[in-house]
Amino acid sequence: MRRTAIFVVAMLLSIGTLMAQEPVKNIIFLIGDGMGLASVSMMQLENNYEPTIFDEAKNVALQKTYSADNRVTDSAASGTALASGVKTNNTYLGVTPDGSVVESLMEVAQSKNMATGVVVTTYLQHATPAAFYAHINSRHEYATISEQLLQSKLDVAIGGGLEFFKERYGSTCKAKKAIAESGFEYVSTMKKLNKGDNATRTLALVADKEVGADSGDYLAEATSKALEMLEERGGEHGFVLMVEGSLIDGMGHGNDAKAQQREMLSFMQAIEVAVDYASEHPDTLVVVTADHSTGGLTIVSAEADFTLSEQGVEYRWTTKGHSGEMIPIYLYGAGAEHINGIMENSELGAKLKELIK
Ligand SMILES: [Zn+2]
Incomplete structure (x- = not known):
């Protein structure tokens, strides 16, 4: 009897908690390409352990990144897992290992009349952003991926990638024509983008290929503009925005800690814009x-005997490629409590789709 009463009270409490949770109207999904836990730890260390935006997370979780055919993933397979909730083979975008098309978070959102957008520091046809709109078994088919973007x-x-449109359509002029025919307004600079009125769908190709962090606060600015546009276009239905700090990966491939810190700072500024918005x-x-x-970044003591007083630290790299350890997830705002524990990367993607369904 007493047990039943305790059970009923516990049930009522959990229902009460569920009802008290904020519903999720908008999702801002920020992906640091190649950002392992050591990259985050490096930024905390470089900030003298003053709280960074990562330290302000309301909740954290971990995800396993292996792909369907490889213990170390590439950005296409992991992008597909995060965007669609399905593990696939390396180099595959938005399709299962047998080639079946999977619906992305963006496509679910569009079917709910939500507004959708992507903002990156690389070209828009690159694996991570393409995982959110393309369906093809080779990430290197840039001409087809450009068509699928249109x-x-x-x-x-917003990102780079005019180069691939020129290659696909023959010239800048023909590329612009194809973009206009697809219903996108083509914009070539951030200045012009900021003057836009948000009334039409916008494809901002602000570089031929990559837009690096040496382009100042581009990522934060583009994130802020995209939020303004999506809020207006989504209205009561809300929106989903994916923002990628794309070049953290490249600086890892190059084993360049200083350059990775620069890309991380640019990504962290974009996270701050998103957290302020939330x-x-x-x-x-x-x-x-x-x-x-x-x-394979690791942070080691410069002196093997760590019983001595401060001997400094060194950033050491262990590969020119990717590595396979778990990746942290930082959560802020509405529904942050829904994502917990250790999960597959595909579970995170599936969870986000579920939250807007
Ligand atoms: Zn890479």
Whole structure:
């Protein structure tokens, strides 16, 4: 009898907690390509352990990144897992290992009349952003991926990649024509983008290929503009925005700690924009994670005898490729409590799709 009473009280309490949770209207999904836990730890160390934006997370979780055919993933397979909730083979985008098309988070959102967007520091045809709109078994088919970008229902896409449109359509002029015919307004600079009125779907190709962190606060600025556009275009239905700090990966491949810190800072500024937005819009969930880590970064004492007083630290790299350890997930805002524990990367993708369904 007493047990039943305790059970009923526990049930009522958990229902009460569920009801008290903020519903998730908007999702801002930030992916640091190649950002392992050591990259985050390096930024905490470089900040003299003053709290960084990562330290402000309301909840954290871990994800396993292996792909369907490899214990060490590439950005296409992990991008597909995060975007669609399905593990696939390396180099595959938005399709299962047998080639079946899987619906991405963006496509689910579009079917719910939500606005959708992607913002990156690399070209928009690159694996991570492409996982959110393309369906093809080779990430290197840039011409087809460019076509699929134009066929997508994204409301806003900001990044580089004009080069691949020129290659696909023959010239800048023909590329612009194809973009216009697809219903996107083509914008070539951040200045022009900021002057836009948000009324039309926008494809901002602000570089031929990559837009690096040496382009100042580009990522934070583009994130802020995309949020403004998506809020207006999504209205009561809300929106999903994916933001990628794309070049953290490249600096890991190059084993360049200083350059990776620069890319991490640019990504962290974008996270701050997203977290600020969520604090003003309490129905917004912010998810920050990576697709895998790159370079096998580790932080070691410069002196093997750590019983001595401070001997300094060294950033050491163990590979020019990717590595396979678990990746952290940082959560802020509405629904942060829904994502917990140790999960597959595909479980995180599936969970996000479920949250907007
Ligand atoms: Zn890589």
